[in-house]
Amino acid sequence: MNDTTHDIRIRPGGPEDVGGILRMLDSAVAWMNARGNTEQWGTTPYSQRPGGVERVERYTTENVPYVAELGGVAVGALVLDSGPSPQMPIAPADEPERYVRLLVSDRRHAGLGIGAALLAHAAEETRRAGVELLRVDCWAGGGGELVAFYERNGFAPTESFLSGDWPGQVLARRVG
Numbered sequence: 313m314n315d316t317t318h319d320i321r322i323r324p325g326g327p328e329d330v331g332g333i334l335r336m337l338d339s340a341v342a343w344m345n346a347r348g349n350t351e352q353w354g355t356t357p358y359s360q361r362p363g364g365v366e367r368v369e370r371y372t373t374e375n376v377p378y379v380a381e382l383g384g385v386a387v388g389a390l391v392l393d394s395g396p397s398p399q400m401p402i403a404p405a406d407e408p409e410r411y412v413r414l415l416v417s418d419r420r421h422a423g424l425g426i427g428a429a430l431l432a433h434a435a436e437e438t439r440r441a442g443v444e445l446l447r448v449d450c451w452a453g454g455g456g457e458l459v460a461f462y463e464r465n466g467f468a469p470t471e472s473f474l475s476g477d478w479p480g481q482v483l484a485r486r487v488g
Contacts, residue, residue, distance in 0.1 A: 325377030332386040334359040343419040352451040388417035388426040410438040412448035431465045435487045444488030452481035
């Protein structure tokens, strides 16, 4: 692990973080598109999608957001909830769970362990809440690189799904 990960500070997020999260999401779309990935999040900047700004605003007021900072600058965000998005074809677990609704990092700081640090924080927050199950869903296309990222961070694939023609994978991690 890069020594820089020790400089990452994770703090609770809030409505004041909407602009920074949108910038990271827009940057992620541009980064993916530059590498030929137009299927995961499409080609429209997240901040310009119908409902995109409102969704991020809800993430910071109705869910539990966390922001990773490096030198006082927001470089990543994670949003936890008590279950999957109702818009996704995923059933809630048969037990209490925490669910990662969003994980994004600033691509200018790729390779510093920001996503891994946020996921470790999510696991700790889940454990602290007395919950043993942490789940996430992600895009399963493009050779499965994102699924492999979650597996490297302690998650195991559970169920696959399709949302329209978007291939998805649910992954779970026991934290208790």
